[in-house]
Amino acid sequence: MQEDNPKEKSDHDHTELTDNFSVAKQLHQGFCLADVIVEPDLGVIIRNNERHHLAPKAMEILVFLAAQNCEIVSREQILAFGWGDLSASKNNITHIVSEIRHVLDDHKECPTFIQTIPRKGYRMMVAATEKPELGLFGFAKQANSTLATSAGKYKLPISIFVFIILSSIYFLSGHLITNIEQTEELPAPQHTIKKLNVVKNAVAVLSYQSTSPLIPNYMISGLQEELINFISTNPEFQVASLRAINSLNIDANIDDIKDRLGVHYILEGKAKLENETIVINSRLIDTTSGFQVWGVETRGEKERAFDIYQQLSRKVISALHLLVPDEHIASNNSNNMPTLSFEAYDAYLQGKAEYRKSKSISNLTAAQTLLMQALELDPKFNQASAALCVTYMELYQLTDNPEQYKLGVNVCELTATNQSMGYEAYLALGKLNMINGSHNKAIHNLERARSLNPESSESITSLARVYFDLEDNNKAETLYEQAINIEPTYWRNYYQFGIYYYSTGQYQQALRQFNMAILLNNNVALAYNALGGTHFLLMQWEQASIAWSKALSIEPTALTFSNLGTSLFFLQQFDDAADIYQQSTRLTPDDNIVWANLGDAYKYSENQKGKSIFAYKEALRLGLEKEIINPLDVNLQSQLARYYSELQQCDTADSYQQVILNQSPNDPYIYYGLALVAINCDRKAEAELMINKAIKLGYPKALLLADPQFIAYKEQLSLNKEGE
Secondary structure (H helix, E strand, O other), X not given: XXXXXXXXOOHHHHHHHHOOOOOOHHXXXXXXXXXXXXXHHHOEEEEOOEEEEOOHHHHHHHHHHHOOOOOEEOHHHHHHHHOOOOOOOOHHHHHHHHHHHHHHOOOOOOOOOEEEEOOOEEEEOOOEEEOOOXXXXXXXXXXXHHHEEOOEEOOOOOHHHHHXXXXXXXXXXXXXXXXXXXXXOOOOOOOOOOOOOOEEEEEEEOOOEEOOOOOOXXXXXXXXXXXXXHHHOOOOOEEOOHHHHHOOOOOOOHXXXXXXXXXXXXXXXXXXXXXXXXXXXXXXXXXXXXXXXXXXXXXXXXXXXXXHHHHHHHHXXXXXXXXXXXXXOOOOOOOOOOOOOHHXXXXXXXXXXXXXXXXXXXXXXXXXXXXXXXXXXXXXXHHHHHHHHXXXXXXXXXXXXXXXXXXXHHHHHHHHOOOOOOHHHHHHHHHHHHHHOOXXXXXXXXXXHHHHOOOOOHHHHHHHHHHHHOOOHHHHHHHHHHHHHHOOOOHHHHHHHHHHHHHOOOHHHHHHHHHHHHHHOOOOHHHHHHHHHHHHHOOOHHHHHHHHHHHHHHOOOHHHHHHHHHHHHHOOOHHHHHHHHHHHHHHOOOOHHHHHHHHHHHHHOOOOHHHHHHHHHHHHHHHHHHHHHOOOOHHHHHHHHHHHHHOOOHHHHHHHHHHHHHOOOOOHHHHHHHHHHHHHOOOHHHHHHHHHHHHHOOOOHHHHHHOHHHHHHHHHHHHHHHHO
């Protein structure tokens, strides 16, 4: 059957194609396709408790298909609705539908959502339903699947979360949060991001755009990072860090980029696929004039990404030398390739792309697999070895799993044997030394990394953490401030500075840093969780509940669940607290602290006292495994002393306590733990001494008054409070 020529149809015909198809306005407010939540106005699809972004055109077509009540929609009708032009290529539809299927995790051969009807069009197989009412933390009240993890589904109904916050506010502050299910804005921090002066030899490499879905995403994201790394090896030029660039608003214009990054030039471009050849068009823009001052086309085979990167990098460097003529061209050994294996380099790029997505356990595990693959293909690929070393250290810090640390040590030692160690290798070794308590080695390696890349703040914040562990707080503060000055738009610098203030009992300063981190990146659960924890210690219950609800809406983490369990523990709702703590242990089963929290809840529960011994023993076992890695960690020693005291092994607890006191630490949380050791071992005078020491160093006295573990000392604490 011969098709009508689309070009012969009039605008009236376009209307006829779509007049029987409409999109209800309420769909734009959000709807469900089975257990998938679609938020058209936000451009977001929530699937398996993960947010996926969908391009505006693809979202428009998805809403159109969902509105048709499972009826077949022809390609012509989709073209008329989405493009208003029947002469537009039908390949547009194919690409859009592929993009939608990818986000929905749908498969053309065995579809769940979108069915292809040969010679007719497409049909949405699942009817759109109303979006479920969101509970206190932004989750569907009945959506058990939303609260599922790889370790199994959470058993606790979401109503308990509502109970946590409403009860805590009623019990502790005497009033309720109203309308919490609406989006509440946290108080705007009194910070402004300073406008930077333009540096004549500075350049920002923006993310390249792909016009072909057949080009792998990791290849495009890898192009940006490789260009940044290559330019940074040339001392004649300064290049904005990837973190600083990623902090820019999506709609940032040339002036915004110039003012925020202080760069003279912007490098950007697009990539397309012609047959099996990747074509990359790049251009340099002068931020002071807005004019394009250079452009080039680079071609190469899709399977040989490294060749393309090398070719384009050299062209960019040559162009910058021409644009900054008063600098001398330096020999940078640009022909030295990190590997001769294109397959290894491809796996390395994919691993780095996974690492960059977010430092979640799943992404880091995927990065680990790909980087190991790269090293199997080329065991001498030092960049992959260094990246794998860093990945293992990050995994250990997230999971507390000693096995990750042991694997990381092996890779880090391999990295250290290479004579041509670079910035990433020294950074990885410095982090390894920091974790195992080898402070002098950590300082040496991190200072070496800093000298190789003085414009990166990560080595500086790692150094700050080492000096904090050494209780040189003045040095630590100076380094955190330097890191912020170097990368003022990187949220993690403010977050880590906030953790420092939190750990030293300076809660108001911590609030300012956490608020600044959120101002720069409002999609980080860690930052909202830390903000909520700080408000909680200041007994600002409403602000704490808002921050924690936002943290959970971004990503349910063990830290946030543990904090919520503590809220219930302070309310003396011990059975409910135990249920929440159990969820923390499922998320991070190797974390001794959450097992100890669970033991506390069992200990004070009327119905589950007998379970506390098992939880404390598990906390002790995990803590002793961590002690092997870093036997000098005074915070861990305090935790172990407490676990032994809970198990009535007071002699062993005393031996740990003596080691701690000989070091005269200035951490209020250490003395909080030692006060519990004294209480468990029936030493009242010693408990009072430790309580007073914790308060003197900054632990909130009001919080001790609300802590069920210090009930016997409330009268003394109240008298002390009145005497102040």
